[in-house]
Amino acid sequence: MHKVHRTFLAGLLVGSPATPLLAQPMNDDQEFSIELDAIEVTAGVPVPGDPLLQAANIAVLSGEDLRRRQRFTLGETLEALPGVASITAGNMVGKPVIRGLSGNQIQVLSNGIGVDYQQYGERHPPNIDPFLAGRIEVVRGASSLLYGSGALGGAIDVQAPAFVFMPKGESEAVADTLFVYHSNNGQWDTGAKARASSDQFSLDAGIMGRSAGNLTTPNAATAAESGNPSDPKFTGELPFTNFDQLNAQFGAGVLTDLGEFGVRYNQWNNENNFLLPTGQGIGLWLNNDQLQLTGAMPLASGWELKPTLSWQHNLRRANSPGQLLSAGFDGTIHLEFDRYVARLEAVHGALGPFDGGTLGVEYSNKIQYSRGTTVLAPGGEVSNLALFAFESKDIGDWTLQAGLRHDWHSVTGDAGKTRAPVNFVGRDSHDYSVFTGSLGAVYRLTDQVAIASNLGRGFRAPSLFELYADGVHGGVAAIQEGDPNLEPETSINVDLGLRWNTPRLQGSATVYRNAISDYIYLQDTGRSRNGLPIFAYQQDDALLTGLELEANWQLTEQLELSGTLDLVRGTNDRTDEDLPLLPADSLRLEATYWFAERGPIREPYLTLGLRHAAAKDAAPGEPFSQFDQLPFGTASTEAYTLADLDLGFAFRAFGNRLARVDLTVRNLFDTEYRDFLDTYKGYALSPGRDIRLSLSVPFGG
Template identity: 25%
Template sequence: MKNILCLLVVFFIYTTVSSQNSLMGNITSKNTNEPVPATIYIPQLEKGTVADFDGNYTIINIPDGSYNIVFSSLGFATISKKINFSNGKIVTENLEMQESAVEMEEVIVSTPFHKLQSDNVMKVERISTEDLNASGAVTLADGIKNIAGVDIISTGTGIGKPVIRGLSSNRVLTYAQGVRLENQQFGDEHGLGINEAGVESVEVIKGPASLLYGSDALGGVLYLNPEKFALSGETHGDLNSDYFSNTLGTATNLGIKTSGEKLKFLARGAYAIFSDYDTGADYRVTNTRFNEKDFKTGLQYSGTKFKSTLRYNYNRSNIGIPEEVSEQTRSKDLELPFQEIDNHILSFDNTLFFTNSSLDIKAGYLFNDRREFEDEPHVAALQLKLNTFNYDVKYHLPQLGNFETIVGLQGMFQKNKNEGEEILIPDAKTTDIGILATSHYHLEKIDFQAGIRFDSRKIKSEAAGNPADLDFIPALNTTFNSFTAALGAKLDIVRNFSTRINLASGFRAPNLAELTSNGVHEGTNRYERGNINLTNEQNFQADVALEYRNEHIEFFANGFYNAVNDYIFLSPTNETIDDAQVFDYLQGNASLFGGELGFHLHPHPLDWLHLESSFETVTGKLSNDKYLPLIPANSLRNTFRVELNDGKTRKSSSAFITLENTFAQRNVSNFETRTGGYSLLSAGIESSFQLQKVLFKIGLNGTNLTDKKYIAHLSRLKPDGIFNMGRSINVNLKLEI
């Protein structure tokens, strides 16, 4: 028996060692033939290294299989190459990198085949949270509105809901830590509940993504990528602190991460606190103050046969609910009414590597405890507890020629429970299940991608209230089913010029509020009456994108037409209950159309110069030719930016000035008013200094520098004539070790 155990140990060691592949090589500039200290990264393994000053690099312990290897460096076009590893092979890959206007291109994680955006069939916008913060964004939601085609519905500075090409609320799905975020997003005053600390980047799918994510992705997806672990053998720590003059606010976060060859760990804590914001019109908006505590941690094991990542995020947000402009104060203490929200996200992501295929298994548990205090600070008038378990299983089949195929199973179990005095939606259970298949076909000049999916959602709710009362909510037991499909192609027409054509369908099952509401809804002063006869929203979108890029300039033009059948909307009636006008949930066909235009000039050898411009437009109408509500106004954004890489001590410096022109919104729904146009000026400067092993960054930026008095069309404070935020001067300090 002892000899058998010894033989098994020897065999295990031999097979483990023999399967440890390696990648090495040298990277130089195609223009100058000088070495490039590029980053080499394998996204599927979350494994990488940085080339030395001579351009040499080595990555060891690579499992058998085919992986996309990404080579990136500031000022050069990113390169992605698929390389096969097997039988302990040492692969040598020497590369020449080309200078380009499109820099540091990243792999898109929100789409299934994890390709660079330049190789992706679907157009996806991506921006780092570092860039969002540099623009003076107060929160993550505030920052994403800088992305073309994206806006937010805001309630002061503490609450923001993403809008993608005119669609919002439950029509836009948010993903965090690789799992779908569920936090009662049906409510007008329910924000993201995610702190930007520990979020590395944001990806936006603009259009139906039901094929990949099921219900609620009818309008698009906001995909939040968590910060990466440190490279193997490295340990890093950083401290960030921001000050915002307008809200007298501070935001501080501290992080640490360390990685061995197989085991990796990170943790980050954050705290932010803000007073009421100043409009620049001699008043602050009472009770727009808020504070937030956030903690994120992660643990990863990476072996030659599998990779497992465990992440956890806890967020406590205390957010004032503005009702009117009253007592003027700079206090940061909460006043009634306010929300107190606890959000827990636990995710477990596993990948099993086979010789020519892989299996991804993700599981997530989310707990959202939302409390609203109206008259007494310790007695919740409204308390909703939402428990959600979701899973996502995808099998990447062995590649057949130029075909890559993925089959998957996704699902969700959800329980909603009321524990407050008021009931907005009844206690309910929701069960989702979806199956999908998608395939990518690659040729030298053209790529195709197609897929099909079936979903089923079952909603079972309990009765709420007394059957004899007007606000009684009957029990509900219903199921919604849907087939969705997508077909897309990317064609390299001529050198540096490409086009993307995507056709996709999507669906959304009605949410509990739309089905069961029967009472005055929080903060709206409307009596909302649900409709148990609502059916699926089903849409079909055609999307065309044109793109030209070379080492000096990038130009893009995107156009879309989105036809939504059985669009659910609120319609005012002539009834009044409890001194509030009654609004009914109805359905009708709708259409949205528009697009984005933009260019980025980065002429060489003037590597420090950047000129960026983008224009976005969207129009939404019902079939009766009436306009949809909450449609963003057209806008034009121009930025002049310089970036300098200076030397050994002052590593880099950058500065920008941005003028954003928002045009008047005259296309309004029945219960909206027109909104005037306005222009906002912002600017900033940032420098980083290397002091031995410490990198010190300091930044100064200002938003609404002319102190413009304006009201955004998507501000929920607009009906009361309350202005948006005035001028703010913001300071950022960061230490990295």
């Protein structure tokens, strides 16, 4: 029998070929079949296991799938997953959206620990480089049970490469390099990762440098040239859209008789300009450091203790409009915080009526200083103490999962930690005490088909920014005001899905409903100050519903078809109006053909893809909605369809490992369009054709 080996994520990830297929001609008497490698999910579950049999809706990117989907930003890396979109600024930012929620309403994690990146801003990117990730797990739906405040819509856990220990007396050293050129903005990405392992020690390190010029859009007529007020103000090369990044990580692990222990350090550094609707630019500096100490200690009776200590230092600096990177920092916005997290998980096997689960406690404390002349957010302190339990039980063809969590959360604005005048005196504290939980079930119709449903309660406490903001947010050309009387958001999320994972066909169909009480959102007040619109935070109940479809069909040994469909609706219960910044309905289709290997060429492939987005009207008063009334640009977008092309091959390199060459063309026909979640849409088109050429060369092994 001729067998094709490939990795597929248990019906939870489609839209790309996974491990390349071995395209060899078959004899007439050979039978075509596929062997699926086992994938284990670790995020959002009581115990690690098969994603097909988890009540929560989880997708995993790892190995070859992650390598091929890997992009400059986290959002673009994940946007092909059903239920996931990306807020951008041209080709910058890449801020993930899960089931219509983003920013403070979803949780981005690094190795299971939440990462704070001042995510309230539409153009504030996660401080994470996908190139340095070992795997990424996406939990869709309320995930407060394990991750606390901020996971109303879901969670994204970006995990470092696992420590690798060799058999006794053996050692190994391997490395990978990556070189990428982007034609659209002249961007160069140069990265390297290396690992050295023995039977007791594991070391790994990675570095990625990225440098880009100005973004280019199709060279269409501007509003000034055409007289059409819906045409953009800028086309062609967009000034002040350049950036530079330098990101790195280092990890060291040791295997002892007590268990596995590790230390990991990550650094993320970004400098970029933003183009403003006035035609001015604004300079921005972002720095993030994270240090983690981890352990995994097996105990008697199937228990394992997993302690984690984490420190994060984050610095955000931004100039006033017109002051570029080249002018240096002018002191306008200077936000800096340190965040400390201590987390202890106890993973167990059979315990009482349960087959396995996790008990945990987590404490976090964030201390922030606002040293700028403008109060984007005040100084203050945010702390949280949580206790949680998450358990699983198999009964025949059923898997039942349930958990409970309690959080004590405190947010304190501190005028003493804020340079500029603020709208409160001394220290102003808000304390919250919230229960959350989840209840889910999976029924196995067959070994390859399952029905899953999950009911989860989420919560999110308002942030320092939402409570106390009072000033110009230059990056969005608006004045934003907080509300110190905001209540915490709570949600009840339920989803129901059918999943299948057969050798030839994998996929899922999921419907969900997320009812949010006291939904927090920015609303245009209709007022202005100094020529800038004033947006203020408000609260209302809201409802989000949606449909996610995905399928991957191995039509023949060489031809693979895949597609995803995303529909999401969000409504303000009081006004019956759409919620802000919901992604447009989207459809993605791809066909991949694996050619026969010839000579030194291994795994050659060609992928043709289509991305369609429906027309989308901006919700009344949402951020950027003012562009529907200006003499240029638009906040609402028309439907569009883009074509993409991928082709590549591998060849044997150093240490008999495979080097890879990939050519990717995004927006193949240089189509004029505006993506609804592109925050430049108000005054510029979305990116034109981009040709990306990448070379990945391994060493050792």
